[in-house]
Amino acid sequence: DVKVTQSSRYLVKRTGEKVFLECVQDMDHENMFWYRQDPGLGLRLIYFSYDVKMKEKGDIPEGYSVSREKKERFSLILESASTNQTSMYLCASRLRNEQYFGPGTRLTVT
Amino acid sequence: GQQLNQSPQSMFIQEGEDVSMNCTSSSIFNTWLWYKQEPGEGPVLLIALYKAGELTSNGRLTAQFGITRKDSFLNISASIPSDVGIYFCAGHARMDSSYKLIFGSGTRLLVRP
Numbered sequence: 644d645v646k647v648t649q650s651s652r653y654l655v656k657r658t659g660e661k662v663f664l665e666c667v668q669d670m671d672h673e674n675m676f677w678y679r680q681d682p683g684l685g686l687r688l689i690y691f692s693y694d695v696k697m698k699e700k701g702d703i704p705e706g707y708s709v710s711r712e713k714k715e716r717f718s719l720i721l722e723s724a725s726t727n728q729t730s731m732y733l734c735a736s737r738l739r740n741e742q743y744f745g746p747g748t749r750l751t752v753t
Numbered sequence: 754g755q756q757l758n759q760s761p762q763s764m765f766i767q768e769g770e771d772v773s774m775n776c777t778s779s780s781i782f783n784t785w786l787w788y789k790q791e792p793g794e795g796p797v798l799l800i801a802l803y804k805a806g807e808l809t810s811n812g813r814l815t816a817q818f819g820i821t822r823k824d825s826f827l828n829i830s831a832s833i834p835s836d837v838g839i840y841f842c843a844g845h846a847r848m849d850s851s852y853k854l855i856f857g858s859g860t861r862l863l864v865r866p
Binding site: 647652699742743746747749 | 794801853
């Protein structure tokens, strides 16, 4: 079974803090993705990565950066958290055309 | 851009009933995926479809890849309370210079015991 884990299920951070969201997959997948999910807006792609040290902007990259130093780990970074980044963050890894999601991190920025 | 129209938006059914939901698009997709998401959790992949006309089952779930490659449906037979959740379709296609997954807006399913 594919397993994608995310470092935290719930996070509460203050405006201006630097936030790290970690994602790990154990299936040696090359492609990994970060999405955010908001009511009424659905799933939106923030960044993705095809391989170690490679990254591509998704549809809403502003205010975010990513890091992929190892194949199994893909990190999402909020350089200076803002209240409009309060959301459910979902990581996924891809095999063929199938994306497998982690359990999500619900981030609240106050 | 490419969009998926998923319907219905929500369904409230009696336990034991069959359920049908579908996704349509004006664009062609090379893969259709169906996910289920429960509150506070990530989406879980239910079925993947790779060929036009393909019909695939996973237990009480059956999904089909439309022959035109622009649509897909998911059926759930004999629904049970644990089927409650939001079901998403997703189409995989080339956009710009890369391949992306386009998601439907979801069908919220409620099952009355």
